[in-house]
Amino acid sequence: MSAWKYKQLTPKIIVSRLRLINSKDLTALCDKNFDAIHSMLAKTPYHREISDIPSDKLNSFTLESSLTKNFTRTFSEIIECSPKGIGSLLSAMQMKFEADNVKTMLRAKQANLNVDQAMEYIIPVARLNELYCRRKLESSRNTAELVEALADLDYGKILREAIGENEEPKPIQELETATDRYVYNRISKAAGKLRGLDGKIAKTVLGLEIDVVNLKIIFRCKTMGLEEHRAKKLLVHSSSVFEEEDVDKAIKASDIKSAAECLLAAAESAHARDHKYMLTDLLKELESSEAVSQLEKALDRSLLKTNLRMLKRYTSFFNIGSVLAFLNLKWFEVRNLRAIIRGTEAKVPADKIRKLLILPS
């Protein structure tokens, strides 16, 4: 393990982590009104994005966007001071946000939105900055033309393949799934390229994240009663812990509990203890509620727990664990703030908002 290559990244992560809003303050925010939340956020690292919002346009919608913008900016700053290998993994992870913009553009074209309307949904990130997105939206009249216009990026090729040769109109969900699958595949490959402790941590954390995504999709398909082969098409790239037949078994399982038990058995035989913890927590949650929303929350909590466990298991510094943990903590902070802002605006009781928060404790 070379600590030298982390000379810029580790201090940046430590400082950024110290600037995260603590759980106590976050919980206290649930009782505040919109103005109080806005003034509190103006004193945090979000102030730069929040101050860009014109006062006449300040609402929960714009505040939410500013939080996501802050996250993408922080992400880019971390990539900039990351060593090469980690930088490429983080860039692959950043593609999730690029993919969001690709999907947004596809949806905007499908819904025949004009360029300005479409741009309201776009959060500029990395290669898909504001100018690029605007140009692509302006130069295309429909989804097929947009796919052609995106040919200069890898997304264009993937979408072209998803549309297929016969060019029959396909449901937009298939294009969205193809984009997501490509991005998670890239993340998995980038994690696989890392060596040593970084590789181990990245494979565990990101593998778990990918499996969480798949589990959520399997559970929802089961609730919807979607056919097995159709459900399988919606899954993203699987981690190294679960074999294809394990996932197949989970999809074919009669109910959510049996699906989780199938995967737990697979995790045990693969000696993947973090997956085992995650699935054990999930089965515990299943005993109290079978609602998929509760299971999703348990899965998200497990993901955060795994990130923090990596910090305890290995050192908190000079490895990718701290970076991934910070990024997850930051992402959940943005998600929690979003929940608080929207919940307060919709006059949701404070205790209900608190139940939706994913806190590290």
Added chain:
Amino acid sequence: MSVDLTLIHPTRLELLRLRRRKALAEGIVDILKKDYDALMIALFELVRNLPSLRQQMREQLNRAYGSFIEAQMITGQKKIEEVSLTSEPVDFNLEVSARKGVLGLTLPSMQLNEQATGVSHPRFSLLDTPAQLDESIQEIKAALNNIVKLAETQAAMQEILDVMAVKRRQINRIEYRVLPQIDAAVHYVELILEETERQDAVRVRVLQRKRKERMQKTLETPT
């Protein structure tokens, strides 16, 4: 409530006919009142179910909107709005048929049928949306079923109320218009018949008196 008495023949036959008509009208009123009571009972049964249906619908809608707001809280309003741009609409078909209700009344029967379109693929990206959105959709569908049931109940109530109004009008018409007219006519015929009887009696007495006088004259006259 006048009746043109000149059109009535003041005869005993007419009196008997009028009395038969009165008995018939009273029988009809009796039947109509029984129908009215049966309709009232059916209406009360529907009214009794109404609050629980409304309550169920309100609870389902509250849960649906609650789940929807939770979905917005988790994913963000922008994302939910964006996803909704391309999500396929669910087609519902409302089948309205007729069923036999109380007193053989034709009441509307409504059935909400969802056209099975969303089985081949989800209506929106599962990766970009939380499960709360599915739960909200399920609750909305359940609430829609209750809304249709509520509409069916209200339509049945309206139908029963309309029939009740007609029955009430018929009862009132017979009780306050037909029966008094018949009573007046009976009274008139009875009066006329009594008058005729009196005149006949007087005429008989006069004739008897004249016959007596004629007989006396005949006896007094020397032959």
